[in-house]
Amino acid sequence: xxxxxxxxxxxxxxxxxxxxxxxxxxxxxxxxxxxxxxxxxxxxxxxxxxxxxxxxxxxxxxxxxxxxxxxxxxxxxxxxxxxxxxxxxxxxxxxxxxxxxxxxxxxxxxxxxxxxxxxxxxxxxxxxxxxxxxxxxxxxxxxxxxxxxxxxxxxxxxxxxxxxxxxxxxxxxxxxxxxxxxxxxxxxxxxxxxxxxxxxxxxxxxxxxxxxxxxxxxxxxxxxxxxxxxxxxxxxxxxxxxxxxxxxxxxxxxxxxxxxxxxxxxxxxxxxxxxxxxxxxxxxxxxxxxxxxxxxxxxxxxxxxxxxxxxxxxxxxxx
Amino acid sequence: xxxxxxxxxxxxxxxxxxxxxxxxxxxxxxxxxxxxxxxxxxxxxxxxxxxxxxxxxxxxxxxxxxxxxxxxxxxxxxxxxxxxxxxxxxxxxxxxxxxxxxxxxxxxxxxxxxxxxxxxxxxxxxxxxxxxxxxxxxxxxxxxxxxxxxxxxxxxxxxxxxxxxxxxxxxxxxxxxxxxxxxxxxxxxxxxxxxxxxxxxxxxxxxxxxxxxxxxxxxxxxxxxxxxxxxxxxxxxxxxxxxxxxxxxxxxxxxxxxxxxxxxxxxxxxxxxxxxxxxxxxxxxxxxxxxxxxxxxxxxxxxxxxxxxxxxxxxxxxxxxxxxxxxxxxxxxxxxxxxxxxxxxxxxxxxxxxxxxxxxxxxxxxxxxxxxxxxxxxxxxxxxxxxxxxxxxxxxxxxxxxxxxxxxxxxxxxxxxxxxxxxxxxxxxxxxxxxxxxxxxxxxxxxxxxxxxxxxxxxxxxxxxxxxxxxxxxxxxxxxxxxxxxxxxxxxxxxxxxxxxxxxxxxxxxxxxxxxxxxxxxxxxxxxxxxxxxxxxxxxxxxxxxxxxxxxxxxxxxxxxxxxxxxxxxxxxxxxxxxxxxxxxxxxxxxxxxxxxxxxxxxxxxxxxxxxxxxxxxxxxxxxxxxxxxxxxxxxxxxxxxxxx
Numbered sequence: 001x002x003x004x005x006x007x008x009x010x011x012x013x014x015x016x017x018x019x020x021x022x023x024x025x026x027x028x029x030x031x032x033x034x035x036x037x038x039x040x041x042x043x044x045x046x047x048x049x050x051x052x053x054x055x056x057x058x059x060x061x062x063x064x065x066x067x068x069x070x071x072x073x074x075x076x077x078x079x080x081x082x083x084x085x086x087x088x089x090x091x092x093x094x095x096x097x098x099x100x101x102x103x104x105x106x107x108x109x110x111x112x113x114x115x116x117x118x119x120x121x122x123x124x125x126x127x128x129x130x131x132x133x134x135x136x137x138x139x140x141x142x143x144x145x146x147x148x149x150x151x152x153x154x155x156x157x158x159x160x161x162x163x164x165x166x167x168x169x170x171x172x173x174x175x176x177x178x179x180x181x182x183x184x185x186x187x188x189x190x191x192x193x194x195x196x197x198x199x200x201x202x203x204x205x206x207x208x209x210x211x212x213x214x215x216x217x218x219x220x221x222x223x224x225x226x227x228x229x230x231x232x233x234x235x236x237x238x239x240x241x242x243x244x245x246x247x248x249x250x251x252x253x254x255x256x257x258x259x260x261x262x263x264x265x266x267x268x269x270x271x272x273x274x275x276x277x278x279x280x281x282x283x284x285x286x287x288x289x290x291x292x293x294x295x296x297x298x299x300x301x302x303x304x305x306x307x308x309x310x311x312x313x314x315x316x317x318x319x
Numbered sequence: 320x321x322x323x324x325x326x327x328x329x330x331x332x333x334x335x336x337x338x339x340x341x342x343x344x345x346x347x348x349x350x351x352x353x354x355x356x357x358x359x360x361x362x363x364x365x366x367x368x369x370x371x372x373x374x375x376x377x378x379x380x381x382x383x384x385x386x387x388x389x390x391x392x393x394x395x396x397x398x399x400x401x402x403x404x405x406x407x408x409x410x411x412x413x414x415x416x417x418x419x420x421x422x423x424x425x426x427x428x429x430x431x432x433x434x435x436x437x438x439x440x441x442x443x444x445x446x447x448x449x450x451x452x453x454x455x456x457x458x459x460x461x462x463x464x465x466x467x468x469x470x471x472x473x474x475x476x477x478x479x480x481x482x483x484x485x486x487x488x489x490x491x492x493x494x495x496x497x498x499x500x501x502x503x504x505x506x507x508x509x510x511x512x513x514x515x516x517x518x519x520x521x522x523x524x525x526x527x528x529x530x531x532x533x534x535x536x537x538x539x540x541x542x543x544x545x546x547x548x549x550x551x552x553x554x555x556x557x558x559x560x561x562x563x564x565x566x567x568x569x570x571x572x573x574x575x576x577x578x579x580x581x582x583x584x585x586x587x588x589x590x591x592x593x594x595x596x597x598x599x600x601x602x603x604x605x606x607x608x609x610x611x612x613x614x615x616x617x618x619x620x621x622x623x624x625x626x627x628x629x630x631x632x633x634x635x636x637x638x639x640x641x642x643x644x645x646x647x648x649x650x651x652x653x654x655x656x657x658x659x660x661x662x663x664x665x666x667x668x669x670x671x672x673x674x675x676x677x678x679x680x681x682x683x684x685x686x687x688x689x690x691x692x693x694x695x696x697x698x699x700x701x702x703x704x705x706x707x708x709x710x711x712x713x714x715x716x717x718x719x720x721x722x723x724x725x726x727x728x729x730x731x732x733x734x735x736x737x738x739x740x741x742x743x744x745x746x747x748x749x750x751x752x753x754x755x756x757x758x759x760x761x762x763x764x765x766x767x768x769x770x771x772x773x774x775x776x777x778x779x780x781x782x783x784x785x786x787x788x789x790x791x792x793x794x795x796x797x798x799x800x801x802x803x804x805x806x807x808x809x810x811x812x813x814x815x816x817x818x819x820x821x822x823x824x825x826x827x828x829x830x831x832x833x834x835x836x837x838x839x840x841x842x843x844x845x846x847x848x849x850x851x852x853x854x855x856x857x858x859x860x861x862x863x864x865x866x867x868x869x870x871x872x873x874x875x876x877x878x879x880x881x882x883x884x885x886x887x888x889x890x891x892x893x894x895x896x897x898x899x900x901x902x903x904x905x906x907x908x909x910x911x912x913x914x915x916x917x918x919x920x921x922x923x924x925x926x927x928x929x930x931x932x933x934x935x936x937x938x939x940x941x942x943x944x945x946x947x948x949x950x951x952x953x954x955x956x957x958x959x960x961x962x963x964x
Binding site for chain 1: 875882
């Protein structure tokens with residue numbers, strides 16, 4: 001994909017990288033930059049001193065070795081470049097994480113050809129990993145990331161760099177990927193007891209609650225998709241707005257994890273508490289439904305259901 | 320915190336030892352020993368980590384050693400002082416090194432130390448030695464910047480060598496074009512260098528210790544017919560002043576340069592290029608008699624060639640000499656100088672010379688008398704008995720055994736007493752022809768002293784009393800390899816045979832190589848650079864910088880394109896052929912849509928382009944086989960090449 005001139009000249013390309021990619025990125029001369037490193041500047045001073053000594057004594061062999069050192073440093077830039085170019089880099093899928101935990105970016109680096117790669121550093125937000133690559137090798141590098149907030153976590157610029165071979169020049173390639181990582185809210189038990197809405201026949205106190213059509217349980221705001229037969233016309237006639245009748249099924253052992261149950265908590269705390277309950281219910285094999293403002297997930301259980309619930313919690317009011 | 324790999328420390332210690340070795344001859348022994356001791360200490364810590372000094376020990380140690388350098392050399396930071404200081408600093412830094420960053424600093428320092436031996440000597444052997452250390456230093460850099468714990472890592476060994484090879488073109492461009500006329504940037508303290516060859520005082524025995532030295536003094540390539548061996552007198556400093564014991568050179572004064580008379584060009588003139596080894600003196604040698612001064616030197620009235628500075632590097636000179644006798648006038652001042660006899664001259668000497676003067680009809684007869692005198696009673700030896708306070712008389716009347724110095728000094732004294740203006744000439748006689756390189760090699764063993772007398776009808780005439788006693792010396796060169804102390808002098812008389820001949824050939828070969836090394840590399844200074852570059856139309860430093868920029872950029876672009884082209888080549892050849900095929904098909908059926916797979920596209924081509932259905936079907940099978948089966952890649956590539964619309 002060719003670059004527009006403005007993008008080509010943009011300074012961001014050198015530090016942050018080109019526009020984020022969904023797929024893999026093959027490192028080429030457009031993406032690899034090279035500049036003297038700090039120790040490279042020290043070497044420049046040493047070369048300068050050697051040159052001054054050679055000039056002062058007009059010493060032919062002094063000149064020879066001074067220039068040889070400078071030329072070798074220059075030639076090393078090609079090897080630094082070759083050490084990065086041709087690598088195929090991508091981000092592979094990670095499991096979902098909870099806020100507050102430490103996760104990993106799974107960076108996949110592939111050498112497709114016959115070259116050996118030495119001492120490449122992969123860095124992301126101050127975290128650094130160093131690796132070598134053999135011929136035709138595929139390597140997954142786990143870079144730790146701190147996940148502070150729930151929601152979509154988009155990795156920042158991942159920089160592959162190398163000081164190979166002499167440490168005099170640093171070649172680097174800033175890469176941006178679009179793959180985002182979903183971060184669930186942190187699961188916290190605030191000590192709040194779940195406000196059960198058990199069926200009338202459930203006496204044992206089991207936290208099980210299932211939506212049914214048998215017993216009238218209460219009113220809830222009408223939402224599109226609700227059965228129009230359940231609209232409470234009396235309330236509508238009384239100009240209270242549209243409400244649906246809610247019924248509890250007999251013998252239902254399902255639980256509603258309801259936003260309303262944690263009125264006393266702040267927004268994030270509510271989500272954390274709900275997250276905790278979701279995990280609890282799932283681990284105890286109960287059927288549970290999730291009820292957030294404007295969102296309702298019917299009671300169910302299983303991994304997919306847990307993920308759906310946690311995703312709703314993770315992204316609540318973020319999009 | 321990352322630590323230096325133990326193997327790298329071993330490598331750095333080894334490099335340190337290799338770096339100090341060339342300095343053993345040049346620097347004070349104390350510094351050499353301290354340098355080795357610091358390295359040994361660091362080596363010890365590899366097995367005894369507790370022996371590693373902390374900064375409270377290192378700081379006073381560094382300050383102490385710094386004072387030691389200061390005390391030895393004073394405030395001047397010249398060649399010796401800076402070499403010593405660097406050797407110590409390298410050891411101290413290595414002792415302090417813990418992290419790869421420290422190792423990097425040690426390596427950089429080593430690169431600087433690598434060029435310090437060249438300030439003392441620049442022989443090709445030292446250059447090759449330094450080149451191998453340079454390679455080790457590159458390897459050390461690579462090891463320090465990779466995760467390789469082992470030193471013997473073939474890809475990294477190869478890489479260091481490749482970088483070294485690739486560095487050569489750019490180095491050569493800079494070596495040839497970097498303007499040399501800048502510099503010296505500031506005056507360097509006058510270092511004591513070992514002076515070899517003729518010095519600025521001559522006493523009877525001073526030349527004989529040179530007869531054992533096979534070292535080259537200078538080399539000469541003739542550009543005109545070569546004179547006979549016995550006429551190869553290489554004239555150097557001219558001595559007028561003597562105190563009876565030794566002859567001292569008086570630096571030429573301003574009027575000596577003003578009175579100098581260069582001789583007009585003649586057909587019989589001898590032209591040659593003389594390549595001088597640095598002898599750290601002001602004078603130059605030239606075939607008797609230099610007609611005019613070459614570039615960078617001045618002629619004096621007594622036909623010495625004098626340089627502006629002491630010669631501290633190899634320089635070559637194009638000189639013209641005349642073989643014709645030159646009749647010159649003698650000024651009153653020179654006459655006085657050339658007749659001055661020391662006050663403390665022995666009466667026996669005075670009596671002998673005065674006797675000759677009385678009995679001889681003219682001055683040439685006196686000279687002949689003296690030569691006959693030497694020929695009758697004297698003996699030519701390399702190791703004459705040592706002489707006391709009055710060397711001339713003791714030699715003439717007691718020991719009667721001597722080398723050229725004895726004969727020349729006593730002859731000159733006798734002539735002066737007899738009233739003939741005489742001066743003493745230092746220089747070389749003869750030289751060994753190198754058949755391989757086609758040049759004369761004049762060695763320290765060829766050092767010689769003779770006299771010049773002034774005769775009214777002939778001017779200054781060369782008289783070599785040694786030739787009267789030992790004609791072999793003049794017709795053949797001394798063979799230093801066969802000299803034994805207190806024995807007869809061996810000359811290079813007969814051409815060697817058998818194995819000896821091969822040895823000689825080899826020696827000539829090495830010597831020729833050394834000659835070209837000196838001539839092309841070491842002598843490439845400001846003069847030679849201008850001379851060489853003017854052939855290409857580069858006349859000043861502006862031109863040099865311009866061409867330096869142009870050529871280095873061109874070299875960089877060439878190497879860059881080589882890297883990128885090789886990168887491209889590494890791409891899959893089958894894929895390349897496939898893309899070429901797609902381009903051909905695109906003319907008929909349009910480009911491949913992004914959503915189309917290779918199979919889809921082939922199928923569309925087969926359907927939309929019925930004329931070539933069969934061929935396309937084959938190509939499709941071939942392509943899919945190379946990708947997913949066991950197809951031969953070459954067949955597919957060849958088929959694509961054959962495919963035309």
